[in-house]
Amino acid sequence: MSAAATPAIRTQLEAALALRAVGRLQDALDALVTPGEYSSDFYTIRGEIQVALGRFQEAAGSYFTVVTSEPENAFAQFNLAVCLQQLGRWSEASLAFQKVLQVDPHRDDARLALGACLLHMNRPEEALTNFDKCWSDASRTRALFGKAVSLQLLGRQDEAESHYQRLLLSDSKPEEILSNLVALSIEAWDLEAIQHYASRLLEVAPNSVTALQGLAAVALERREYEAAVRYCGRIVERAPDCVEAWHNLRFASGRVMSALHPSESGGPSFTGRT
Numbered sequence: 001m002s003a004a005a006t007p008a009i010r011t012q013l014e015a016a017l018a019l020r021a022v023g024r025l026q027d028a029l030d031a032l033v034t035p036g037e038y039s040s041d042f043y044t045i046r047g048e049i050q051v052a053l054g055r056f057q058e059a060a061g062s063y064f065t066v067v068t069s070e071p072e073n074a075f076a077q078f079n080l081a082v083c084l085q086q087l088g089r090w091s092e093a094s095l096a097f098q099k100v101l102q103v104d105p106h107r108d109d110a111r112l113a114l115g116a117c118l119l120h121m122n123r124p125e126e127a128l129t130n131f132d133k134c135w136s137d138a139s140r141t142r143a144l145f146g147k148a149v150s151l152q153l154l155g156r157q158d159e160a161e162s163h164y165q166r167l168l169l170s171d172s173k174p175e176e177i178l179s180n181l182v183a184l185s186i187e188a189w190d191l192e193a194i195q196h197y198a199s200r201l202l203e204v205a206p207n208s209v210t211a212l213q214g215l216a217a218v219a220l221e222r223r224e225y226e227a228a229v230r231y232c233g234r235i236v237e238r239a240p241d242c243v244e245a246w247h248n249l250r251f252a253s254g255r256v257m258s259a260l261h262p263s264e265s266g267g268p269s270f271t272g273r274t
Contacts, residue, residue: 006035006037006039008035009035009037009039009041009042012031012032012033012035012042013032013041013042013045015028015031016028016029016031016032016045016046016049017045019031020049020052025049025052025053026053028049029046029049029050029053032045032046032049038065038069040066040069040070040073040076043062043063043065043066043076044062044063044066044075044076044079046059046062047059047062047063047066047076047079047083048079050062051079051082051083056083056086056087057083057087059079059083060080060083060084060087063076063077063079063080063083064080066080067080067099071099072103074100074103074104074107077096077099077100077103078096078097078100078107078109078110080096081096081097081099081100081110081113082113084096085113085116085117088120090117090120090121091117091121093113093117094114094117094118094121097110097111097113097114097117098114101114106135108134108135108136108138108139108143109139111130111131111133111134111139112131112134112139112142112143112146114130115127115130115131115143115146115150116146118130119146119149119150119153122153124149124150124151124153124154125150125154127146127149127150128146128147128150128151128154130146131143131144131146131147131150132147141167141170141171144163144166144167145163145167145176145177147163148160148163148164148167148177148180149180151163152180152183152184157184157187157188160180160184161181161184164177164180164181164184173204174200174204175201175204175205175208178197178200178201178204178211179201179208179211181193181197182194182197182198182201182210182211182213182214183210185197185214186214186217191218191221191222194214194215194217194218195214195215195218197214198210198211198212198213198214198215198218199211199215201214202215207238209235209238209239209242212231212232212234212235212238213231213235213245215227215231216228216231216232216235216245216248219231219252220248220251220252223255225252225253225255225256226252226256228248228249228252229249229252229253229256232245232246232248232249232252233249235249236249
């Protein structure tokens with residue numbers, strides 16, 4: 001705790017820290033009364049407690065107070081950026097992460113978060129360049145995933161798939177990787193790849209709608225209508241608002257039941273994308 005804090009502020013901070021230590025977060029926050037003068041410790045600790053309570057808008061205000069007075073405070077700047085990211089304010093968050101990197105260009109945690117913001121802003125070229133700058137061992141897997149997503153959004157499908165394949169060799173929880181590979185295969189309309197990756201995804205995540213959509217798409221394309229009924233039925237159980245799945249379920253069911261006029265039911269509309 002900063003020695004520069006006045007005795008009154010130090011008393012508040014000590015009380016808040018003690019309450020936070022025993023899990024009384026709201027009481028800890030209530031113990032912090034806005035000081036009559038600026039204190040970095042006060043606003044930083046208040047921001048930490050607000051984050052712990054999920055009050056990101058308020059926490060952003062606390063950290064903004066710090067960085068306004070201390071532009072070089074990378075800790076507060078990073079936490080401000082995280083709060084903005086949590087609020088979905090991608091452009092503001094990206095600027096805050098850039099300021100962190102201006103102070104400390106070796107912070108890969110900020111660079112990874114910046115890349116994620118750029119992807120949300122549909123700026124994959126910049127995101128790819130950003131992920132390429134990550135250097136630490138700790139960031140390698142996340143940076144590789146970020147590059148794969150960036151390449152996929154840029155339409156560089158073969159490179160994206162190669163990156164995802166590398167990730168599959170080391171990732172113990174490959175659900176997100178396989179989901180993206182299913183989407184990648186659907187974009188290329190590679191039925192064998194869709195079947196392969198969707199089946200693997202279903203093994204990892206038995207309730208994955210993405211996996212079921214991929215398998216349903218393959219079954220419909222191959223006119224395996226009984227399988228399509230099973231997959232579409234499971235989709236509508238998990239995503240009852242999916243209009244495509246309902247349409248395809250009716251279509252495939254009609255085929256299975258040997259409807260007298262199957263052409264009236266219309267063709268499948270499944271795209272395999274949520």
